[in-house]
Amino acid sequence: MSTAPAVRRPILYDDERNPECRRVRLCAMQLDLDLEIRPCPPRGRRFLEEAKRLGGVDTPPLLVDEAHGVVLSDPSEIVAHLRKTYPPGETRTFDEPASELELYAYETCPFCAYVRDTLNSLELAYTMRSMGPGSEKRGAFRARYGKTQFPFLRDARAGIELFESGDIVHHLRATYGAG
Numbered sequence: 001m002s003t004a005p006a007v008r009r010p011i012l013y014d015d016e017r018n019p020e021c022r023r024v025r026l027c028a029m030q031l032d033l034d035l036e037i038r039p040c041p042p043r044g045r046r047f048l049e050e051a052k053r054l055g056g057v058d059t060p061p062l063l064v065d066e067a068h069g070v071v072l073s074d075p076s077e078i079v080a081h082l083r084k085t086y087p088p089g090e091t092r093t094f095d096e097p098a099s100e101l102e103l104y105a106y107e108t109c110p111f112c113a114y115v116r117d118t119l120n121s122l123e124l125a126y127t128m129r130s131m132g133p134g135s136e137k138r139g140a141f142r143a144r145y146g147k148t149q150f151p152f153l154r155d156a157r158a159g160i161e162l163f164e165s166g167d168i169v170h171h172l173r174a175t176y177g178a179g
């Protein structure tokens with residue numbers, strides 16, 4: 001019996017502080033689209049080489065959408081591709097498992113930005129669960145956790161789930177920081 005390959009979420013090679021990357025993340029929020037984030041801060045040592053190899057770019061953003069055979073580095077083209085491929089309200093069936101780190105957040109929330117900035121500087125890959133004000137995932141989240149408050153982090157490796165940006169940042173630094 002053969003197993004169908006998992007349909008992968010788009011991967012964004014991202015730098016939290018780069019305005020062109022922000023534009024892409026804002027688009028993902030508007031589309032209620034989850035992304036795999038590979039942080040590429042300036043002089044990053046973890047994913048920047050990979051981005052260069054895959055897309056020939058020195059700086060993010062770079063979008064790799066394997067499910068549609070697309071690798072894009074121009075922010076306008078990335079946004080156009082996402083809008084066309086993942087229109088709002090359409091069901092997406094990504095069946096790959098999430099990263100060990102999952103951040104439920106949205107772009108315009110300053111507490112979420114604080115956590116993303118920490119993930120970025122620590123160069124930790126994560127699944128970004130888009131939970132913007134109009135997100136269809138909010139109902140299921142509220143049913144499970146009793147409230148809608150973001151950011152929220154699930155760390156499968158550490159076996160914990162956390163609300164509160166300060167607690168999340170503390171956990172990330174203590175667990176994954178260089179010390």
Ligand SMILES: N[C@@H](CCC(=O)N[C@@H](CS)C(=O)NCC(=O)O)C(=O)O
Nearest residue numbers: 109110111148149150151164165166
């Ligand atoms: N003390 C919390 C505050 C988080 C918070 O106020 N988040 C806002 C967004 S900025 C929120 O979840 N609002 C409810 C909503 O978006 O429905 C923290 O530091 O994480």
